[in-house]
Amino acid sequence: MADDTKFLLLFLLLSSSSLCFGTEQDIRCLKSVQRSLADPGGVLRSWDFENDTDGYICRFTGVECWHPDENKILSLRLGNLGLQGQFPVALQNCSSLTGLDLSNNNFSGPIPQDISRRMPYLTSLDLSYNSFSGLIPQNISNMTYLNLLNLQHNQLSGQIPSQFSLLTRLTTFNVAGNLLSGPVPTLLQKFSSSNFAGNQGLCGSPLDECSTPRRRWRPIRIRLHRINDQSSIGAAVGFVVGFVVAFYFPHCFVCSERLRAYVVRI
Template structure:
């Protein structure tokens, strides 16, 4: 009868526990070791698993974003950039107008490499970062001088400043050892030809058109290793230097000046390089040189509105690449050469305002489409000069009789390829074909710039 007592004692203890307030989790673990789990009652010294029904998980820890990295300070400017920054800021103080607010970015505490119009690079000999190019094209900046500015950039390779209002003279650029492109076009610069450009070591591009330069052009400029030489729309005068034939330039403009004298026969020496040349609107005189016919790579030859005289040499039939040939507004006479009208690449032949008297069938087929013969002395064609005017001119002595060797085109004498024959009838065309895009004709627009960074 004594065996059931432990069971009764255990049952009594359980009733006592169920009727008492619920102990804390700590008391259950540290007391008699009773834990109530999801599967029943466990009794032991190690306690049971905590209750899972009705319990709330702790709230998630709030996200704290990491601190942003500290901004990296730009590297300090080297001595060259520090010095050039002062040059630029000093020049800024002389500027009297800045319509595009270019100088707003020229600040004293920033790198000049970030200034509008300035570009940095590493020169070949000294790899120190410096200003390598300046591009002010079209900014319209006004300044009384660029002396003390342009000449301070010892590592400059390019300076482009088309269409600004820079006055004064051209600074000494002879110490700019890397300079090879200089564009000062469409400004207010004046004085004689800037001789300092002759001391540039290896220039390839020189554009000083649309300024107020005057005087003669030194022959040395035609010995510079230039690809492009634009001198038009200034006040240059005197004869063209004989050394013009020494130029390696492919594009040459001397238009709208006051040059006098003949076109030098030395132009023959440019036969392998010259592509476009403008002598337009000067005071050139004398006979058209036979040697022009050697310019087999020329696509544009314009000597319009001068004082040139004589017949067109037969050598012009060897201009195998010519597209635009303008001889209008001179004192030319005789027969228009059929060889010229047969040139296969010809797009525009302007012979108006001369004194031509004859025209052959090939040339006749081009009239009104490619060929303009207005205001000549050709019988049977409209818009010609009066008989009185023609007689007055034709009665004067003529001095341009060709030499014996000039009676034959050089391309036939030397055996190089003749021009491709024109397909006839060309008169079926209804409009005058414009020449292909021409760099030299675009120079007659002063706001056109020919180099852009």
């Protein structure tokens, strides 16, 4: 409850700051988004920035403001509009944004690794049903106010960052239909298995247990050095010479009188 109060106070402070600053920055944000995306349906092209009345951007399709007479954006709902392009990094200029929905479009490329720095106050992030690829940013774990995170049906790979266990406010989480692998972080194991389905490499509760990799015994090759013909002949000659010398001159090799007599007798 205390954290929620701090969060509310933070946004009250933001909303009470300079109206001119908030207006210019948020308008610049939408202009940059409009320029950076392909818009086959023409929805974003309907955003008319020639109007200068208070709160005029709040009447744009997909734009929700903190107050209808203030050009300060609360959330962007741009789902299912046929938009194309990469993640619009210009959204960092929407300084008081708390909700972002880009679902059911044709976005591609990576999710920015520093997304939490660009949009630190998000409470909901829906990027589902696109073609985002690459790793899920570990940086998302810094979005401490996040309640909803939908990433299903993209082309995301790698592991779900273990740091996601820090997202204690999450009530909705879905990564089904990606290329993810590795164990499900502990905090996220409370969600249904269907929220992780379609990732062949994922394991751990609520999915099948992760298997312990077996150690493979590898045969060790012992190299026996091949003795060449010259070495064989030399060894044989040395043995014969040594035997003859020892037989005819035993006194050179046997110090003991008793042993010498025995050798002579032989």
